[in-house]
Amino acid sequence: MSFKLVLFxxxxxxxxxALGCADEALPSQPAGWDSAVTLREAVDxxxxxxxxxxxxxxxxxxxxxxxxxxxxxxxxxxxxxGPFIRAKLGxxxxxxxxxxxxxxxxxxxxxxxxxxxxxxxxxxxQPDTLPGESFTYDFVASDPGxxxxxxxxxxxxxVGNGLYGPLLVDDPGEGEKLGDExxxxxxxxxxxxxxxxxxxxxxxxxxxxxxxxxxxxxxxGRVDPTIEARAGLRQRWRIVNAxxxxxxxxxxxxxxxxxxxxxxGWMEHPVETDKLLLTPGERADVLVEPRGAPGSTLSVRxxxxxxGYGTTFNRPEEEVFRIHLTNEPxxxxxxxxTIARSIEALDTAGAKPVKLTLTQSELNGxxxxxxxxxxxxxxxxxxxxxxxxxxxxxxxxxxxDHPFHxxxxxFQPLDESGAPIRPIEWKDTLNVAVDGTSxxxxxxxxxxxxxxxxCHILDHADAGMMGMVQLQQ
Ligand code: C2O
Ligand code: CU
Ligand code: CU
Numbered sequence: 168m169s170f171k172l173v174l175f176x177x178x179x180x181x182x183x184x185a186l187g188c189a190d191e192a193l194p195s196q197p198a199g200w201d202s203a204v205t206l207r208e209a210v211d212x213x214x215x216x217x218x219x220x221x222x223x224x225x226x227x228x229x230x231x232x233x234x235x236x237x238x239x240x241x242x243x244x245x246x247x248x249g250p251f252i253r254a255k256l257g258x259x260x261x262x263x264x265x266x267x268x269x270x271x272x273x274x275x276x277x278x279x280x281x282x283x284x285x286x287x288x289x290x291x292x293q294p295d296t297l298p299g300e301s302f303t304y305d306f307v308a309s310d311p312g313x314x315x316x317x318x319x320x321x322x323x324x325x326v327g328n329g330l331y332g333p334l335l336v337d338d339p340g341e342g343e344k345l346g347d348e349x350x351x352x353x354x355x356x357x358x359x360x361x362x363x364x365x366x367x368x369x370x371x372x373x374x375x376x377x378x379x380x381x382x383x384x385x386x387x388g389r390v391d392p393t394i395e396a397r398a399g400l401r402q403r404w405r406i407v408n409a410x411x412x413x414x415x416x417x418x419x420x421x422x423x424x425x426x427x428x429x430x431x432g433w434m435e436h437p438v439e440t441d442k443l444l445l446t447p448g449e450r451a452d453v454l455v456e457p458r459g460a461p462g463s464t465l466s467v468r469x470x471x472x473x474x475g476y477g478t479t480f481n482r483p484e485e486e487v488f489r490i491h492l493t494n495e496p497x498x499x500x501x502x503x504x505t506i507a508r509s510i511e512a513l514d515t516a517g518a519k520p521v522k523l524t525l526t527q528s529e530l531n532g533x534x535x536x537x538x539x540x541x542x543x544x545x546x547x548x549x550x551x552x553x554x555x556x557x558x559x560x561x562x563x564x565x566x567x568d569h570p571f572h573x574x575x576x577x578f579q580p581l582d583e584s585g586a587p588i589r590p591i592e593w594k595d596t597l598n599v600a601v602d603g604t605s606x607x608x609x610x611x612x613x614x615x616x617x618x619x620x621x622c623h624i625l626d627h628a629d630a631g632m633m634g635m636v637q638l639q640q
Contacts, residue, residue, distance in 0.1 A: 194498035196347050196397055203392035204488070206333065206350060209250035218261065219254045219308075223274070225318070225330060226267035232383065232390065236362025241268060241328035247388035248352040248409065249316065249332020254308040256338045262304040264296065268325075271295035274304060275319040275574070276334065277448060278430055278595045281306040283616020283638075286574055287319050291617035291635065295320055310577070310593070311338035312432040313350065313405040313450045323411050323625035324367045327357065327381065331409040338432070343504055345427075346401035346454055349394070353445065353487065354409040355381030372534040376527075376567065377478070378412030378624035384469060386488045393464070393489040399497035402455050408445035411625040414568075415445040416472035417487065419455070419465055425503075428452030431577045431593030433508040438590065442470060446570035448596040448623035456500055457490045465490040475567035475601045512587040513579050513608040518556040521549060525563045525571075525599060525622070525632060535631050536565075536622070542631025548617065549636050556610045558585065563599045569622040569632065571605065572596040575614060578607035596623055615640045 213220035228242040243249025254260050266272050273296055275287035285306045286292040296302045314334045318325040333352050357365035357379065369379060386392055396402065408415045417424075418441060427437045430450050437454075445451055457465055467487050471479040526540045535542050551557060558581065561571055577593035585606070599605040621633035 194397060194400060196400060197395045197493050200347070200395040201349055203394055204349060204351065204387040204389060206248070206251035206352070206387055207244070207246050209252045213261070217257070218259045219252065220261040220263075221250070221252060222263045222265070223250070224265040224267050225272055227269070230329075232356065232385070232388075233358060233360070233362055236360070238356070238358055238362045239364060240356075241325060241330050243330060243332050247329045247385070248354065249330070251332065251350060252316075252334040254334070254336050256308060256311050256336055256340070258308045258336075260304070260306055260308055260334075263301065264304060265301045266296045266298055269298055270321065270325070271297050272318045272320050272325060272330070273302070274316050276304070276306065276314060276316050277572075278312070278314040278450070279306060279334070280309050280575060280577075280612070280614065282614055283575065283618065286616075286618070288574065288617065288619050289320050291619070308336040310431050311336050311341070312428065312430065313407055313452065315352070315407045315409055315450075317409065321629070323379070323629050326409070326411045326625055327367060327379070328364060329356065333407055335405065345504070345506070346403035348403045348405070351404055351406045352387050352409050353406060353415050354385045355413050356383045356385060357381040358383050372532075375534045375626045375630050378567070378626045380413040381410065384485055384487050391486055391488060393491050396457050396490050396492060397495055397498050398458050398461065398492045399456060399500050401500050401503070402457070403452070404455060405450065405452050406445060407450045408447050410447055412447060414447070414472045414474050415487075416470045417443045417445070418468050418470050419457075419490075422455065422457070422465070425454040426451055427454060427506050429592045430595045433506065434592035435508060435510050435590035437506050444472060444598075446568075446596060446598045446623065447625070448570055448572050454503070457492060458497060459492050461492060461494045461496060463492050465492070475565070478567070510579075510591040510593070512591060513556055513610050515556060515558050515581075515585060515608050518558045518608060519551075521557050521559045523559065523561045523634075525561065525565060525569050527565050536627050537631045538634045543621070543628075543633035544631065546634050549634065551611055551636050551638050553611055553613050553615055553638060553640050556608060558608050559606065561599050561605050563601060563603050566601060567624075568601055569599045569627060570596050570624060571599050571620065572623045573609065573618070573620045573636075575618045576609050576611060578609040581606040581608055611638055613640075614638070
């Protein structure tokens with residue numbers, strides 16, 4: 168047990184007489200430090216501690232995102248982002264979903280190993296949920312980490328209008344608290360000055376090729392919020408990039424991020440980085456120790472990331488949010504406990520090779536994207552068997568990067584020689600760079616059914632860069 172925990176225990180014993188002292192012994196963030204980014208929590212209606220049961224409705228809702236204007240957003244439960252669903256490892260999660268949108272929709276549980284019929288892929292795992300209809304999702308939170316939910320019908324439009332929310336699976340066995348926690352849903356929205364939403368087809372074919380980014384950056388639905396923090400105290404941020412096309416590349420001048428995990432919980436060991444990349448759909452679990460003069464403000468910035476043809480041209484950095492440091496002197500950071508997870512490399516000897524090429528073509532003057540030259544609506548599913556291991560090699564022939572996402576199964580990224588990239592981590596979304604090749608190993612567990620894979624730049628997915636795995640018993 169650490170020194171910090173001993174102090175904490177002592178503080179509890181003394182609490183009746185020495186409430187004020189506990190704070191001095193244990194430096195803490197100022198009261199309400201994170202109120203600028205607070206998430207609305209979903210209400211768990213089920214008294215069973217091992218079941219999280221919530222209602223969720225998708226509906227249009229007028230929101231004030233830019234001050235003094237009204238944006239006709241599409242929301243889960245009336246707010247942006249959708250309610251924060253929080254479960255413990257192994258909990259059963261039941262979501263009573265109601266569609267109050269004017270369009271069909273579904274809910275996809277990105278990254279979670281749900282059964283195929285709970286995956287929210289229309290036509291394959293469930294029928295569209297039509298306006299006025301309901302659907303109950305029921306699955307087990309079987310892996311720790313930050314996940315997210317979003318529609319899988321007309322995705323670029325529906326996600327772009329505001330439909331996405333976080334789902335955190337806490338691991339009670341993780342041990343000591345690593346820092347003061349924030350869950351950050353990063354996104355963007357294309358909003359005109361009067362608050363109206365931009366036409367989702369803006370820019371025509373070029374917009375589709377580029378992937379339409381929103382002009383307004385959002386953190387937990389807020390524009391450039393400020394959190395209050397005491398310098399030196401370690402914070403733990405679990406971040407998801409819920410933007411439909413934008414790559415989030417984050418930097419804080421003079422600071423490093425300690426990345427301890429990604430899509431599917433912790434990595435083998437942490438890595439230090441001064442810029443943190445999250446492609447659409449990806450998650451990161453990072454430790455940050457803000458430092459600076461008392462009373463000063465740090466800027467957490469979006470830095471242009473070259474994801475291909477012209478994507479960084481003339482683009483300035485932008486502020487995503489701020490950290491205002493209190494006037495207290497920097498606190499002494501508690502020593503970082505060893506963070507390690509043993510992850511066995513998947514055995515790829517004899518694995519079945521799957522080779523995909525991400526392609527672009529044109530049909531009647533419209534950009535069509537595809538995989539191996541075939542758009543999703545004409546593609547035959549790839550056949551796979553439960554228990555089988557595959558090595559996927561994904562080549563990119565386009566002028567743009569593609570964040571490649573596989574539903575339902577985590578995979579392990581491999582290098583050119585086929586060896587696992589260290590530190591090993593479980594991922595579900597992986598960037599494929601311009602003229603580049605990405606590789607991963609995946610082992611299918613016993614969840615037969617139809618599973619999608621696609622580019623998570625949603626304009627690309629909608630333009631045909633999507634396919635299916637038909638997993639058979
Ligand atoms: Cu976020 Cu089909 O996925
Ligand atoms: Cu997904
Ligand atoms: Cu793409």
